[in-house]
Amino acid sequence: MSHDRIVSPVEQLYANHHGWLQGWLHRRLGHRADAEDLAHDTFIRVLRSEHDARELRQPMAFLATIANGLLINRWRRQAIERAYLEALAARPVAQEPSPEDRCLTIETLLQLDSLLIGLSTKVRHIFFLSQLDGLTYPQIAAQLSLSVAQVQRAMGKAFSVCYASRFE
Template sequence: MSHERTFEQDLERLYLDHHGWLQNWLRRRLGEAADAEDLAQDTFVRVMRNRTALRELRQPLAYLATIANGLLVNRWRRQAVERAYTEALAARPEMLEPSPEERLALIETLVEIDELLHGLSPRIRQIFLLSQLDGLTYPQIASQLELSVDQVQKAMAKAFAACYANRFE
């Protein structure tokens, strides 16, 4: 019997044994059955991509909950980005409103940036956003956050290094 077939059988068993539990677990957190079903399916897709040796799992429910929780956090972060973007759009004149295609592309880009920045410390993220979104100079940021210009420069160097690594490595 090939390894591939064994993985497929183990995945099927994991799905049959725990899909209902996972869906209920997600429903309690989301309050909606359709969203819970979608995230449960996404969780099992992630399991398939991870290719973890499923037979060796000692706590399959904890494994599934960890993956599903990560997906939930990503979902909530995306929703927060979308809400912030929608609020920013509402403040713009209607004639400047982007098309639905442009809006989707912008949201996707914002979510990608959010995920990148999420890996930074809160202070570095704040400094980066003040510089890149608000257009503040390093001295202005330093004054606002009661830091030295050198601290702001070092934080920006870390943020730019993370952006570079994400783009080119």
């Protein structure tokens, strides 16, 4: 009696392209364990996606697109964490936050970053100078060689995105 198991389209996609994807990621990251993690995360996204793996005409391009998005998110997260840790290093040791507070702050910064991603770099920078560094609009204007009105308009854009997200 034969026990032939039917292989799902995603399993077939995995069998055909996992090795290639892992190599592709390893070349970009330079670290095998990170490449393995991101390859795994890529196939998790495939499982959760609405795309039917049987209908993919260019499966490698599809996987590369998902993996590239994960890479960009990873690099963005690392940049935010680095900036936060640099800001912490500049503070007196007595003001050192707990590990839990550090984790919560980084998660909040990541959420803010993804929320504001549609805004220009300048608007995001102005928003962070105001909300994280506590600079006043005139201080931001002086630092960036802008008018106070330009800073106000930028903050209006950023606040409208934040406000709109509360009702989505």
